[in-house]
Amino acid sequence: MKLTIVSNYINHHQIPMSNELYRKLGAAFAFIQTSPMEEDRVKMGWGEEVRSIPYLKLYYEEPEACAARILDSDVVVFGWRMSAISSHG
Helix, strand or coil: CCEEEEECCCCCCCHHHHHHHHHHHHHHEEEEECCCCCHHHHHCCCCCCHHHCCCEEECCCCHHHHHHHHHHCCEEEEECCHHHHHCCC
């Protein structure tokens, strides 16, 4: 089963759950971040480890690959506004 979570950006509240899903599902799990994190959040330390997260995909950098992942998933959990993704392609 392929599970994908789509949200504006990953945060410290979602990382523990996402880590566990990745531990259980491996490459069958992905978290797609649709927008870069706001600068004020980065300054608070929210985005420091983002680049090192193996399951994190960045829609704004790889829209085609992320769209394909969404379409190929068995389960997709959306947690963002439609305008966040539609403005990227």
